[in-house]
Amino acid sequence: MIEDTRWEGVYSFEDSPFIMEVLTELRDERTGPIPFRKGLVKLGRYMAYELTKTMEVEKIPVKTPLEETTGTRIKDRRNVVIITVLRAAIPLMEGLIKVLDHARVGIVSASRGKAPKFEIEMKYVKVPRIKPEDTVIVADPMIATGSTLVKVLDEVKKYGRAKRYVVVGVLAAPEGIDRIKETHPEVEMFVAAIDRELNDHGYILPGLGDAGDRAFGAPIKL
Numbered sequence: 001m002i003e004d005t006r007w008e009g010v011y012s013f014e015d016s017p018f019i020m021e022v023l024t025e026l027r028d029e030r031t032g033p034i035p036f037r038k039g040l041v042k043l044g045r046y047m048a049y050e051l052t053k054t055m056e057v058e059k060i061p062v063k064t065p066l067e068e069t070t071g072t073r074i075k076d077r078r079n080v081v082i083i084t085v086l087r088a089a090i091p092l093m094e095g096l097i098k099v100l101d102h103a104r105v106g107i108v109s110a111s112r113g114k115a116p117k118f119e120i121e122m123k124y125v126k127v128p129r130i131k132p133e134d135t136v137i138v139a140d141p142m143i144a145t146g147s148t149l150v151k152v153l154d155e156v157k158k159y160g161r162a163k164r165y166v167v168v169g170v171l172a173a174p175e176g177i178d179r180i181k182e183t184h185p186e187v188e189m190f191v192a193a194i195d196r197e198l199n200d201h202g203y204i205l206p207g208l209g210d211a212g213d214r215a216f217g218a219p220i221k222l
């Protein structure tokens with residue numbers, strides 16, 4: 001992972017060719033919903049694997065068929081709460097949880113309104129109690145204006161103070177990172193790549209389009 005020195009605690013995986021290859025497939029407009037969801041699952045799995053490198057480990061005794069020796073256990077892996085932001089984060093969470101299988105899971109809905117206010121409607125909130133030893137991971141593939149994550153982090157912090165707050169995403173715009181760092185400076189962010197900018201509809205450029213629509217199809221407006 002590479003720390004982006006424009007901020008404190010913001011990392012990308014542009015040094016990982018495999019993560020970049022999967023990201024390229026997600027960006028490709030020819031990629032349909034099935035491979036798109038599969039790609040989000042893969043990114044969740046591999047970014048969770050990378051994230052374990054930042055977790056606390058402990059030495060434990062282990063007995064092989066031949067002799068006693070010392071083993072390793074990732075202590076923090078047993079104290080994780082994954083917060084999934086509907087819709088687009090569902091496949092991403094599926095990938096994260098393959099590595100972080102002990103995680104407790106919270107689900108929140110968050111749908112973003114139109115420019116320029118980008119009001120966030122957060123109706124469905126089901127979050128477990130958060131303990132001081134927990135690493136809270138908020139999963140959302142896209143960090144554009146940052147409105148969604150600011151609102152979700154505000155809400156999640158009502159459920160108890162955690163040891164760490166980590167955002168895991170696929171693409172982030174500098175504008176969104178700035179916004180989140182303003183209101184939640186302690187939050188660490190891990191994304192596959194940090195893209196160039198937002199367009200005036202609040203979409204990330206070059207981006208990958210609307211992640212929820214790419215994964216599940218565009219909803220119709222009644």
Ligand SMILES: O=P(O)(O)OC[C@H]1O[C@H](OP(=O)(O)OP(=O)(O)O)[C@H](O)[C@@H]1O
Nearest residue numbers: 087088111112143144145146147148212
């Ligand atoms: O950083 P922001 O400007 O808040 O934008 C990011 C949010 O926008 C998209 O959600 P959307 O409202 O499109 O819902 P969806 O995931 O169901 O498509 C995306 O999934 C993020 O949650």
Ligand SMILES: O=c1cc[nH]c(=O)[nH]1
Nearest residue numbers: 144203204209210211
């Ligand atoms: O580019 C973007 C920005 C916000 N939400 C998305 O799904 N894609």
Ligand SMILES: [Mg+2]
Nearest residue numbers: 210211212213
């Ligand atoms: Mg969407």
